Amino acid sequence: MSITPTVRTRRFRKAWQRDRLLYLMVLPGVIFYLVFCYAPIPGLILSFKKFIPGGGMYSGTWVGLRWFREFFNSPYCPRTIRNTLLISLYCLLYGFPLPILFAVCVTELRHNGTRRILQTVSYMPYFFSTIVIVGMMKNFLDLHTGIINQMVSFFDKEPINFLSKPEWFRTLYVASSVWQHFGFNSIIYIAAIIGIDPTLYEASMLDGISKFQQIRYITLPMISSTIVILLILQLGNVMTVGFEKVYLMYSPATYETADVISTYVYRKGIESNNYGYATAVGMFNSVINFLFIYGANRLCRVATQTSLW
């Protein structure tokens, strides 16, 4: 039986009457995604054009795949892709498990006051701006007056010029990112753990299993779907390393390990007003991110029967 427009309208009116508050709640998010994610999609056309400033998105001459060729033929293309992937993967390797461990530890605390203090202190760095974080790092790591090098000197070692040594860049970037985000990222895991049925723990205590076994056989499996979903979302950002922080931290002395796709494109595309080039590389980034997230989703669905879609 086909559904006539009148029937469709009546059903919509009924749904609206019943759930209008829910629809209104989701409306800002939908508008946000429509305006900032879907509406700019036609702008990808700039990847194939030599953009004329002030002429609008459809101005300029067609250059085909010129910008893609320029990027892939650039001597710095392999290095920037390598640095981007390595920094993202290190952030994932160290930054993904830590919030889970922290959430498990925090929920095991008996004393409410301690738990609240710990959570508040762990969340606070998330709200510092990138400039503040990098400023703090520069002061702490200063060659002569920084507290780290003063401690190094205390043990009769030579001070280390951390911000000028390429071998230290990834460590500093990953460590500061993990410190800044682990507290806030643990919130969703804490919420998932609190949502676990307490009778499971009571039953396990009757069986005489240890705290560690409880975590291993109850807590982690019960939040595994949350972990998988967040892992898939994280993998979708593998090719996106934050431009701001790298730009503030890097210098010519550390380009070898610090120069990522976004900073290279900033110099080549934005500073040189070559928006077509910047768009082309951005599109390349997004395509790779999509392939990652698609692959991760399929793999998770096969391995754990849990997936984003």
Add this chain to the structure above:
Amino acid sequence: MKKLVSLLLCLLMCTSLLGPAALAKEVEIVYDGTPFAPITSEPVTLTVLSSASGSKQSDYETMKWFHLALENTNVTLEVELVDFSSYDEVMSTRLAAGIDLPDIIWVSTKDPDGTYSNAGLFKPLNEYDAKYGFNSKKIFERYNTLRGSCTSADGTQYYMPYYQLATEHAVNFSYNVKLFEDYQIPVPTTTDELYKTLKALKAVGDWNGNGKADEVPLYFRRPNGSEFKQMASFWGLDLVSGYKANEEGIVKCGFVQPEYKEYLLFCRKLIEEGLLNEDFSTGSWDQCFARWTNNSVGMQFDWTSNISELELAMCPDYNFRTDDPVIAVLPPLTGPYGDDCYMGRDPAGKVFAITSSCEYPEVAYCVMDYLLNDEVVDMTWLGVEGVDYTKDAEGNLTFTDEYYTNKDNYRDRNGYNAEMLPGGQSLYGYGLAANNAKSVAQWLKNAEKTVLPLGFTYLEEEYNDIMSTYQVDLNTYIDESLAAFVLGIRDIESEWDSYVEDCYNLGLEQMEKVYQARYDKTK
């Protein structure tokens, strides 16, 4: 309903067609180049997008000297000041969108490949220059490379300049006077003597007596090594523009010359022996300021105008007018090849354009020409006679304490060194008004031994294509190699040949052709 919608759309389309035709408005212009006189017969307001990059102030409304300078002109400027560090992005995205454009805009990138001017975003100024260029003509004659920096390759003038003191305000070598006197360390005159002086400073040890080994004989502060590149002038190199013409007029890149290798070896030796700060590529102004406050710097290469701030950092009670310099400026050292010069600056400090959306382009041009008048420039630097200074019969100025000491940033708040509108730098304003007389006398002597880098000028499309293809990658390689060689990450002797070869593989030969064309245009 459908008919109503169609009618509304038609009306909208008709209104939008009328829009561009309504842009250019007429107003009577009475401007004749006279300072502090009307420009128009009725009030006109113009919008400006810029940045007070010199003083880092962000509120044009407090800049009394500019308001006074424009008081009688009938023109009001609404100036939007953007933070200097983010100005490039703000300007380029605003121009890329082509909407909400101000009447006058500072083009921070100078639009070297004509992207903006070719897109019709800026008004050609040749016609206005012929009618109203009373002051700009004098400035272009005074600095003969300036017109080339304001005119595109096809001869169309799109810009008006903010000119800077090319030789008087430059990066000079300076030293900690009390430190040298206390330990009787000789002031160097050659680069060989410089090395010995730095060794002597290192031998002094904890000269600030704080118990920490934070003393630095020679300090460079710029993240991209700008002042570091300036010191190479003692080796006969122009690393500021990167390219220099030899005696036959052939332009070569300084970063692949044998002299550059010698310079790198010298700096590497300084780093190895702890005579130069290792963080020269990551330092900031705040760190530099903190070092001078702690009296932990022996010698520094920096802009002459920064010296007074650093002197106050070291000695808060320092009095410019009566005390001898705390940080003294040196004449250029004689290098290993006999060169003894400093590198100056391109006189074309900034360029400003009138955008295509300006309703009063002639008025905008007149205002920009007006701001180039010497008396107007002086007012924006020196303030008001009778309020900020008095003049004696010989024309010597005596400033108030408030002006001289810059109490509560008095000068900056009033517009001193704002560099946000067309105009120029005042030698008197930079000199006696704000610095020790002995220091200024040395600057002026040093100016006679300051050479200009290869100036900026606009070139044809083929050269712009070469620049956009090779410039960024080549500069990236040169900058990171500089840091790697000096810090010892790469060995200079064993890797020099491969470095030079890599530079040519990255398009250096093509870039030399571009700079040759630039040199040929400006010589």
